[in-house]
Amino acid sequence: MPRVADRKSWRKPAAPPVEAPQTPPEAAPRSHYHASQHHGHHHDPDPALDVELVDHTERLPLRSKRTRRLEEKLARKKRTATTPLYLEDMPFEILDAILLCCQPRDLFAMSRISKGYRDFIKQEGSRIAKSIIERRYPCLAACFLRPVLLENIQDLGVRRHMGHPKVTSRVKGHMFHHIPTIRGELVCSCPTCYHRWNALGLLVDFAHWQDFLDKGEAIPRIPFGRRPMWNKVLLNRNMQVVLKGIRDSLWYARILEKHLESTTRAIRRQVLNKSNKRQHYRLTDQDLQEGTDHFLEAEGPPTIDYPFHRDSYYMLEAYLPNRSWIDGKWVYLPASLHERDVAGLINSLFPVPGKEEAEG
Numbered sequence: 001m002p003r004v005a006d007r008k009s010w011r012k013p014a015a016p017p018v019e020a021p022q023t024p025p026e027a028a029p030r031s032h033y034h035a036s037q038h039h040g041h042h043h044d045p046d047p048a049l050d051v052e053l054v055d056h057t058e059r060l061p062l063r064s065k066r067t068r069r070l071e072e073k074l075a076r077k078k079r080t081a082t083t084p085l086y087l088e089d090m091p092f093e094i095l096d097a098i099l100l101c102c103q104p105r106d107l108f109a110m111s112r113i114s115k116g117y118r119d120f121i122k123q124e125g126s127r128i129a130k131s132i133i134e135r136r137y138p139c140l141a142a143c144f145l146r147p148v149l150l151e152n153i154q155d156l157g158v159r160r161h162m163g164h165p166k167v168t169s170r171v172k173g174h175m176f177h178h179i180p181t182i183r184g185e186l187v188c189s190c191p192t193c194y195h196r197w198n199a200l201g202l203l204v205d206f207a208h209w210q211d212f213l214d215k216g217e218a219i220p221r222i223p224f225g226r227r228p229m230w231n232k233v234l235l236n237r238n239m240q241v242v243l244k245g246i247r248d249s250l251w252y253a254r255i256l257e258k259h260l261e262s263t264t265r266a267i268r269r270q271v272l273n274k275s276n277k278r279q280h281y282r283l284t285d286q287d288l289q290e291g292t293d294h295f296l297e298a299e300g301p302p303t304i305d306y307p308f309h310r311d312s313y314y315m316l317e318a319y320l321p322n323r324s325w326i327d328g329k330w331v332y333l334p335a336s337l338h339e340r341d342v343a344g345l346i347n348s349l350f351p352v353p354g355k356e357e358a359e360g
Contacts, residue, residue, distance in 0.1 A: 099128050100135065103291060104253040121250070129249040137256040139293040142332040143320045144200060144256065146246050147193035150186060161346045162188050177222050177231060178205045178310050180239035187246065190341035199321060200245060200255060202307065204238040207258040209313055210265055219310045260293050263318050270317045281318055299325060 099107070107128065111121040133141050153159040161167065168184030171194055175181055179201040182194060212219050222231060244251040267283045270276050281300040296318065303320045307313065322333040 096128070100131050102132070103136070104129065104132060104250060104257045107250060108254065125250040126248065129253040133249070133253050133256065136292045137253065137260065139296045139320070139330075140256045140259060143322050144203065144259070145196055145322075145335055146200070146252060147182075147196040148188045148338055149246060150188060153188070158342060158346065161350055162190070162342065164349075166349050167345065176308070178202070178235075178307075180235045180242065183239070183243070186243070188338070188342065190338060190345050192337045192341045197242065200242045201238055202319065203255055203259040203262070204241050205234075205310075206307075206313060206316070206319065207262045208234065208238075209310065210262055213269065213313060214265060219313065221311075257291075259319075260291070263293075263296070263320075264288060266317045270315070276315065278317075296320065297330065299328075 102110075107121055107125060111118045111125075150159055150163055153162065163185065167189050171182050171184060171189050176198075179198050182189065182197045187193060187197060209219055220230075222228060241251070241255070245255045246252070264283060264287075267281055270278075271280055271283075279301045281295060282298060283295055287295045300318065302323075302325060303318065305312070306321075307316055307319065323330045325331075
């Protein structure tokens with residue numbers, strides 16, 4: 001019997017291995033022109049069809065009340081955080097009403113916030129200060145009128161006469177240790193303006209020593225004929241403050257505010273002073289909170305004695321000159337005294353030749 005061949009030899013020969021097709025390099029996209037040629041169409045190419053496709057897929061907008069409220073809330077936060085508010089953004093009537101409720105020291109503090117606030121106060125400060133004085137300090141403003149500057153005298157002849165050495169030299173010898181000497185080359189030197197200057201200088205100096213008086217500390221005394229340097233510096237500072245108060249209504253309001261504070265502190269000291277049996281002004285906590293001088297319009301002790309030196313500060317309660325209690329009310333000296341004193345001073349120092357003979 002013939003030998004059977006190996007069983008492996010009877011198997012179907014294996015198919016040759018199939019090679020993986022090689023990936024051709026990326027070819028450029030075929031345009032419509034080439035495709036048409038492949039199908040046998042022959043026509044001119046359309047350049048509009050050669051533009052690549054762009055994906056314009058967008059997110060669908062959400063439209064609902066909740067989404068709208070959320071968007072509005074985010075917009076308000078962004079607007080509040082990025083958009084600063086300035087004075088000019090507020091209606092002028094509202095801003096004016098707010099500032100009229102402030103005190104002069106608040107306006108000074110506001111002017112130090114920024115350049116915009118400083119320019120606003122510099123432009124509108126005098127007008128606002130006048131309204132504040134009428135509202136808060138009508139009594140003090142009537143007691144302490146400002147002296148007249150020579151530059152504000154309209155008559156050139158009167159201005160020239162009031163600046164003459166004959167007039168200015170009359171007040172150079174009147175010097176106090178607590179009141180700066182009047183500047184005759186800048187301020188009118190008539191008797192009325194001279195007393196007004198001294199009154200304002202006294203207010204500034206009296207306010208300076210309030211802490212000493214509240215603590216019961218002695219005010220430094222100056223021997224007769226001595227002029228210590230610390231007092232010269234103090235008088236020069238007080239003089240600058242008085243000149244600013246004469247020129248600027250806001251500084252004038254600040255001086256009145258300080259004197260009202262000095263007056264309320266002095267009244268409280270004298271009320272607690274058991275040895276002082278004189279009549280006092282009635283001062284309540286509400287008067288202090290209001291920050292006005294309306295309580296000084298009631299009947300109280302008149303200002304009779306003039307504080308010629310600082311020793312008078314210990315018993316000084318309310319320094320309110322130029323008024324008298326007549327028929328149940330305070331009567332103040334008129335502002336027209338300045339014109340009368342100027343006319344009398346010029347006629348006495350600069351007489352017109354032949355006028356007296358003609359009148360005789």
